[in-house]
Amino acid sequence: MNNYPFFTMDDFDFDNKCVYLRIDINSPINPITQEIMDDSRLNSYSETINELSDSKLVITAHQGRPGDDDFTSLKYHSRYLSKLMGREILFIDSLFGSSVDYAVSRMKKGDIIMLENTRFYSEEVSINFNNFNIIENTHIVKNLSKLFDYYIIDAFGAVHRPHTSLIGFKKSGPMIAGRLMEREISMLDKFKYSNQRPKIAILGGSKVSDAVKVSRSFFEKGIVDYILYGGVAANLFLLASGKNIGKRNIDFIKNNNKNYLELIDMARNLIEKYPEKIILPDDFILNPSQKNITLKDNVPDNELLADIGFNSIEKFKDYIKRAKNIFINGPMGMYEINEYSIGTREILDEISNSSAMKIVGGGHTISAVNRFGFRKYMDYVSTGGGALINYLSGDSIPVIDALIENKKMFGD
Numbered sequence: 001m002n003n004y005p006f007f008t009m010d011d012f013d014f015d016n017k018c019v020y021l022r023i024d025i026n027s028p029i030n031p032i033t034q035e036i037m038d039d040s041r042l043n044s045y046s047e048t049i050n051e052l053s054d055s056k057l058v059i060t061a062h063q064g065r066p067g068d069d070d071f072t073s074l075k076y077h078s079r080y081l082s083k084l085m086g087r088e089i090l091f092i093d094s095l096f097g098s099s100v101d102y103a104v105s106r107m108k109k110g111d112i113i114m115l116e117n118t119r120f121y122s123e124e125v126s127i128n129f130n131n132f133n134i135i136e137n138t139h140i141v142k143n144l145s146k147l148f149d150y151y152i153i154d155a156f157g158a159v160h161r162p163h164t165s166l167i168g169f170k171k172s173g174p175m176i177a178g179r180l181m182e183r184e185i186s187m188l189d190k191f192k193y194s195n196q197r198p199k200i201a202i203l204g205g206s207k208v209s210d211a212v213k214v215s216r217s218f219f220e221k222g223i224v225d226y227i228l229y230g231g232v233a234a235n236l237f238l239l240a241s242g243k244n245i246g247k248r249n250i251d252f253i254k255n256n257n258k259n260y261l262e263l264i265d266m267a268r269n270l271i272e273k274y275p276e277k278i279i280l281p282d283d284f285i286l287n288p289s290q291k292n293i294t295l296k297d298n299v300p301d302n303e304l305l306a307d308i309g310f311n312s313i314e315k316f317k318d319y320i321k322r323a324k325n326i327f328i329n330g331p332m333g334m335y336e337i338n339e340y341s342i343g344t345r346e347i348l349d350e351i352s353n354s355s356a357m358k359i360v361g362g363g364h365t366i367s368a369v370n371r372f373g374f375r376k377y378m379d380y381v382s383t384g385g386g387a388l389i390n391y392l393s394g395d396s397i398p399v400i401d402a403l404i405e406n407k408k409m410f411g412d
């Protein structure tokens with residue numbers, strides 16, 4: 001038996017068994033060619049998949065969110081993974097139903113199948129996850145649970161999402177943490193339990209809802225001393241503090257967050273309670289004009305605050321220099337475009353030069369770290385973005401909770 005409160009792959013023998021493996025290979029996608037722009041997440045599953053080479057292995061995963069450019073089929077991911085692993089992977093363009101049943105019934109030991117993007121099915125994300133009866137009664141769970149002996153969940157990047165393909169099988173059979181989950185948890189615990197101060201978080205990117213939610217826990221529980229905000233997360237806090245961030249930036253927040261008024265309220269409360277811990281940029285590079293402006297200037301309606309400006313970079317660097325523990329999730333701006341990549345690059349450069357413990361995570365953040373050549377300077381590169389910050393925040397994590405519950409049910 002292992003030392004974790006959940007099953008790991010050490011606890012079972014998968015020889016000739018039918019195994020469900022949920023991974024997170026959600027990757028940055030080129031919106032024009034649909035090519036995978038960074039294969040870090042795909043690369044992180046070699047240990048798990050190699051260890052399952054005696055099983056009949058069926059892989060599920062998601063890519064993107066409905067409505068977004070990167071909401072694509074997993075056909076390309078299956079080809080990519082097949083090449084990386086040097087193993088044939090049969091792609092089935094459904095998640096469940098007769099074509100899946102038939103393909104699985106014909107599997108032999110050593111075969112691998114990958115199913116279609118779980119988020120092509122609304123039952124994956126749009127049901128009431130507080131009621132497990134509903135989850136258990138989805139077509140996804142009813143159909144797939146007929147097929148498997150074991151359910152391995154290795155999607156560390158999505159552990160903070162209580163979605164059907166991630167937690168829905170907790171009563172169907174043993175649910176097991178994969179090798180990536182084990183590695184992530186043991187590495188992140190080193191940071192979580194380190195008492196070296198100051199500890200700082202750097203939160204950027206576009207998923208502001210995760211950023212605001214965890215900020216509260218980070219401050220309330222004293223997990224970090226400062227949070228430096230970039231990207232859309234910074235825009236949200238600036239808006240909440242009464243700054244004029246311009247129509248296009250407000251619309252970006254509104255259009256991507258149904259609960260944006262609630263987010264602004266939460267951000268405002270945090271600013272009132274922890275003013276000295278919230279570190280915000282005060283100048284920016286505009287897109288499309290590429291002008292450097294401060295927030296004292298008016299932000300024209302058609303401009304995005306696409307990168308943090310030079311004063312803000314220097315201000316952030318001062319905090320990074322003094323830190324003993326640092327983690328970063330989310331780029332400082334639209335790093336994919338050269339003209340707006342300087343903030344992200346400079347901040348990653350300063351982190352790389354620091355002697356603090358340095359953790360970095362998130363699909364786009366890893367892609368930036370790889371692209372700008374900083375990977376070798378990081379102590380740990382987590383595959384999780386939202387997952388990383390939620391895990392470090394000490395809040396309850398739906399997938400980990402489900403794994404723990406499952407071990408209690410199937411433990412003996």
Ligand SMILES: Nc1ncnc2c1ncn2[C@@H]1O[C@H](COP(=O)(O)OP(=O)(O)O)[C@@H](O)[C@H]1O
Binds near residue numbers: 204205307361363365
């Ligand atoms: N100020 C901004 N306005 C619009 N998009 C932004 C801004 N800053 C960053 N982004 C975008 O955020 C995306 C990355 O965010 P996110 O998915 O949250 O990061 P991660 O995958 O590392 O967790 C990038 O595509 C980047 O272009």
Ligand SMILES: O=C(OP(=O)(O)O)[C@H](O)COP(=O)(O)O
Binds near residue numbers: 384387
């Ligand atoms: O890429 C992911 O999150 P991340 O961008 O926070 O690292 C995960 O696959 C979760 O995706 P989601 O935030 O669309 O639920």
